[in-house]
Amino acid sequence: xxxxxxxxxxxxxxxxxxxxxxxxxxxxxxxxxxxxxxxxxxxxxxxxxxxxxxxxxxxxxxxxxxxxxxxxxxxxxxxxxxxxxxxxxxxxxxxxxxxxxxxxxxxxxxxxxxxxxxxxxxxxxxxxxxxxxxxxxxxxxxxxxxxxxxxxxxxxxxxxxxxxxxxxxxxxxxxxxxxxxxxxxxxxxxxxxxxxxxxxxxxxxxxxxxxxxxxxxxxxxxxxxxxxxxxxxxxxxxxxxxxxxxxxxxxxxxxxxxxxxxxxxxxxxxxxxxxxxxxxxxxxxxxxxxxxxxxxxxxxxxxxxxxxxxxxxxxxxxxxxxxxxxxxxxxxxxxxxxxxxxxxxxxxxxxxxxxxxxxxxxxxxxxxxxxxxxxxxxxxxxxxxxxxxxxxxxxxxxxxxxxxxxxxxxxxxxxxxxxxxxxxxxxxxxxxxxxxxxxxxxxxxxxxxxxxxxxxxxxxxxxxxxxxxxxxxxxxxxxxxxxxxxxxx
Amino acid sequence: xxxxxxxxxxxxxxxxxxxxxxxxxxxxxxxxxxxxxxxxxxxxxxxxxxxxxxxxxxxxxxxxxxxxxxxxxxxxxxxxxxxxxxxxxxxxxxxxxxxxxxxxxxxxxxxxxxxxxxxxxxxxxxxxxxxxxxxxxxxxxxxxxxxxxxxxxxxxxxxxxxxxxxxxxxxxxxxxxxxxxxxxxxxxxxxxxxxxxxxxxxxxxxxxxxxxxxxxxxxxxxxxxxxxxxxxxxxxxxxxxxxxxxxxxxxxxxxxxxxxxxxxxxxxxxxxxxxxxxxxxxxxxxxxxxxxxxxxxxxxxxxxxxxxxxxxxxxxxxxxxxxxxxxxxxxxxxxxxxxxxxx
Numbered sequence: 001x002x003x004x005x006x007x008x009x010x011x012x013x014x015x016x017x018x019x020x021x022x023x024x025x026x027x028x029x030x031x032x033x034x035x036x037x038x039x040x041x042x043x044x045x046x047x048x049x050x051x052x053x054x055x056x057x058x059x060x061x062x063x064x065x066x067x068x069x070x071x072x073x074x075x076x077x078x079x080x081x082x083x084x085x086x087x088x089x090x091x092x093x094x095x096x097x098x099x100x101x102x103x104x105x106x107x108x109x110x111x112x113x114x115x116x117x118x119x120x121x122x123x124x125x126x127x128x129x130x131x132x133x134x135x136x137x138x139x140x141x142x143x144x145x146x147x148x149x150x151x152x153x154x155x156x157x158x159x160x161x162x163x164x165x166x167x168x169x170x171x172x173x174x175x176x177x178x179x180x181x182x183x184x185x186x187x188x189x190x191x192x193x194x195x196x197x198x199x200x201x202x203x204x205x206x207x208x209x210x211x212x213x214x215x216x217x218x219x220x221x222x223x224x225x226x227x228x229x230x231x232x233x234x235x236x237x238x239x240x241x242x243x244x245x246x247x248x249x250x251x252x253x254x255x256x257x258x259x260x261x262x263x264x265x266x267x268x269x270x271x272x273x274x275x276x277x278x279x280x281x282x283x284x285x286x287x288x289x290x291x292x293x294x295x296x297x298x299x300x301x302x303x304x305x306x307x308x309x310x311x312x313x314x315x316x317x318x319x320x321x322x323x324x325x326x327x328x329x330x331x332x333x334x335x336x337x338x339x340x341x342x343x344x345x346x347x348x349x350x351x352x353x354x355x356x357x358x359x360x361x362x363x364x365x366x367x368x369x370x371x372x373x374x375x376x377x378x379x380x381x382x383x384x385x386x387x388x389x390x391x392x393x394x395x396x397x398x399x400x401x402x403x404x405x406x407x408x409x410x411x412x413x414x415x416x417x418x419x420x421x422x423x424x425x426x427x428x429x430x431x432x433x434x435x436x437x438x439x440x441x442x443x444x445x446x447x448x449x450x451x452x453x454x455x456x457x458x459x460x461x462x463x464x465x466x467x468x469x470x471x472x473x474x475x476x477x478x479x480x481x482x483x484x485x486x487x488x489x
Numbered sequence: 490x491x492x493x494x495x496x497x498x499x500x501x502x503x504x505x506x507x508x509x510x511x512x513x514x515x516x517x518x519x520x521x522x523x524x525x526x527x528x529x530x531x532x533x534x535x536x537x538x539x540x541x542x543x544x545x546x547x548x549x550x551x552x553x554x555x556x557x558x559x560x561x562x563x564x565x566x567x568x569x570x571x572x573x574x575x576x577x578x579x580x581x582x583x584x585x586x587x588x589x590x591x592x593x594x595x596x597x598x599x600x601x602x603x604x605x606x607x608x609x610x611x612x613x614x615x616x617x618x619x620x621x622x623x624x625x626x627x628x629x630x631x632x633x634x635x636x637x638x639x640x641x642x643x644x645x646x647x648x649x650x651x652x653x654x655x656x657x658x659x660x661x662x663x664x665x666x667x668x669x670x671x672x673x674x675x676x677x678x679x680x681x682x683x684x685x686x687x688x689x690x691x692x693x694x695x696x697x698x699x700x701x702x703x704x705x706x707x708x709x710x711x712x713x714x715x716x717x718x719x720x721x722x723x724x725x726x727x728x729x730x731x732x733x734x735x736x737x738x739x740x741x742x743x744x745x746x747x748x749x750x751x752x753x754x755x756x757x758x759x760x761x762x763x764x765x766x767x768x769x770x771x772x773x774x775x776x777x778x779x780x781x782x783x784x785x786x787x788x789x790x791x792x793x794x795x796x797x798x799x800x801x802x803x804x805x806x807x808x809x810x811x812x813x814x815x816x817x818x819x820x821x822x823x824x825x826x827x828x829x830x831x832x
Contacts (some may be wrong), residue, residue, distance in 0.1 A: 059600055060591075239588070243588075252495055253591075253592045258498075269498045271652075271804045272750070
């Protein structure tokens with residue numbers, strides 16, 4: 001089943017393979033793709049993959065890794081064998097993402113408002129009001145269209161049975177969307193023969209959709225509001241993406257020092273004087289936004305920004321205080337949150353999660369350390385994770401000590417056999433684990449970029465797909481509905 | 490479609506300086522080439538130290554722990570990343586500015602600069618030796634010229650382009666004065682025919698470095714005087730690198746900014762440019778040469794710096810809040826953070 005005649009050594013084992021597992025609505029695409037890869041041949045495939053990576057370096061499609069005192073520009077390793085999502089799979093993913101964002105926004109509106117969900121005993125109050133990412137400044141401050149999370153990235157994995165599961169919500173400033181678009185461009189340039197005749201959902205619309213959402217949330221009555229992208233600057237690891245998004249939206253890329261607040265209005269400093277700003281898509285954490293309200297030492301933000309926002313003179317996306325919703329501890333309650341606000345079951349389930357702040361969750365975790373993945377609730381980027389089944393005795397003991405020292409800081413989940421896809425490695429084409437991060441843009445309504453970022457662990461057997469830890473990416477193909485197999489050569 | 494280009498002051502400053510840093514790289518390559526041709530047996534050291542002198546880098550050079558010999562001067566300018574006047578540092582600064590300017594630049598501009606930067610970061614000591622040096626200088630010039638050409642062919646001509654051009658013109662004007670100045674650091678035989686020939690050779694080298702040899706010969710014929718060369722590099726309104734041509738074009742650009750974009754604050758810089766133009770033309774060259782070209786070039790350089798300062802005050806700086814601590818007002822490098830508010 002998981003064996004491919006063209007690659008006799010390829011074996012996905014017990015994992016779900018995203019390419020070779022036949023799905024009814026994929027038509028002959030997987031088979032043809034494999035034939036086309038065969039036709040290109042290993043040597044040419046390698047040469048073209050190398051050329052594609054050089055191109056990424058030349059174009060500066062890079063992110064920055066900080067280790068100790070050094071900062072190194074790296075490319076996100078690119079794997080040239082695409083990951084395929086069928087029309088049916090995408091339809092489910094799209095609906096599930098919209099459902100989830102809707103619930104996140106209702107949840108945020110509630111907890112910064114009447115907090116009914118707490119009063120009804122669905123989510124413990126201390127999880128919200130005691131959360132470091134809860135912003136009291138947001139209390140009783142309505143946001144346009146009830147949208148707090150304008151840009152959301154939801155990390156989704158696929159288990160051994162091929163069932164999708166949500167691993168994590170990213171509701172603050174999720175990154176990676178630029179790679180979705182750049183990867184597609186790269187594929188079109190370097191592998192036109194691989195893509196010929198296969199109709200895919202396009203990914204080029206992101207900038208327009210984002211710009212439209214940013215205009216929808218601008219203070220009322222403006223035909224053509226001034227939108228800007230606020231970046232921490234060139235030393236930020238996602239700076240390339242900031243450039244990309246500013247360009248795709250056609251808006252100025254500003255830094256804190258370019259903005260000034262006067263009489264609770266925000267202006268940018270131009271060669272012809274101060275110009276009003278109406279919507280700020282910020283790629284800066286809450287903490288740094290306004291030194292007058294949050295961290296006083298932050299030189300990245302703008303003094304008075306929160307005041308201008310609360311006066312209704314500027315829109316900020318994502319809203320301040322969304323971090324309380326994508327917290328790993330709150331994540332565990334998401335199925336109940338969806339049910340509470342929407343009266344629906346989640347279209348895509350969570351990964352089963354044990355909350356160590358609850359005695360039974362802690363006990364279960366301590367009893368099954370060697371079978372579970374143990375995660376700190378406040379970290380991102382794959383840091384601080386212990387993978388029980390792969391940890392040494394010493395690592396397990398360290399995890400146990402950390403859990404006991406501060407149980408509130410931890411959750412645990414069963415080890416999921418992440419799906420795999422054929423990936424070009426040093427010893428040929430082999431299965432590598434991957435996940436998917438679709439991006440959802442919400443102004444008045446939600447829109448999901450077809451596909452999303454497929455992150456792949458480039459090392460054989462590795463489950464860590466994070467770019468900061470050696471993960472790479474693949475182009476994600478969503479097959480179009482009107483895909484007609486007859487036209488394929 | 491809305492057509493209302495907004496240019497952030499920070500970006501205007503970034504464009505101005507990106508152009509300056511790149512122009513410096515090209516001119517440094519030119520100066521190094523001409524210096525190599527001034528080397529005469531036994532006097533290599535003097536020729537190379539002359540380069541340090543015309544760039545007023547004596548202190549910087551000593552502080553970086555170098556000693557005044559040919560090898561060290563070459564390393565100082567071509568390899569030393571810690572020397573702010575080196576090719577390496579200038580390219581680093583140009584690329585750092587380019588990174589902040591990427592939404593304004595064409596992909597092709599960014600790509601070329603990125604690749605060029607990488608090329609320069611791989612320069613090895615062996616590339617500085619013998620005949621390799623001249624090839625390296627050619628490659629550096631080619632790199633900047635490719636940049637200039639790509640910019641010409643792809644960069645959108647709004648206000649941003651004017652600031653880019655202003656930076657390039659200001660820097661080129663300054664560098665041409667240094668190219669002339671370097672002739673006066675060169676060693677000449679004491680007198681006689683030998684001296685006459687050596688002088689001719691040196692002027693020819695300066696003209697070649699300024700890419701003006703052929704045009705100059707076409708204008709003057711086989712025999713020429715020092716005055717002719719000085720005229721060509723300072724005052725000839727058609728010579729591509731002449732100070733006058735740069736100043737005139739800068740003036741025209743400032744006027745465009747004022748007229749087309751309504752940026753009336755260009756007036757102060759225009760006045761400085763006008764004064765500079767007068768300074769270049771008012772006195773006969775024979776008079777200037779008699780008083781001393783070196784001192785005259787110093788005055789020209791000071792006014793070129795004033796022009797840059799006036800552009801900065803009008804467009805990059807005045808809007809900024811009062812500084813917490815006044816930084817140094819060194820006008821030859823880009824300001825970091827809030828700049829001084831001059832009243």
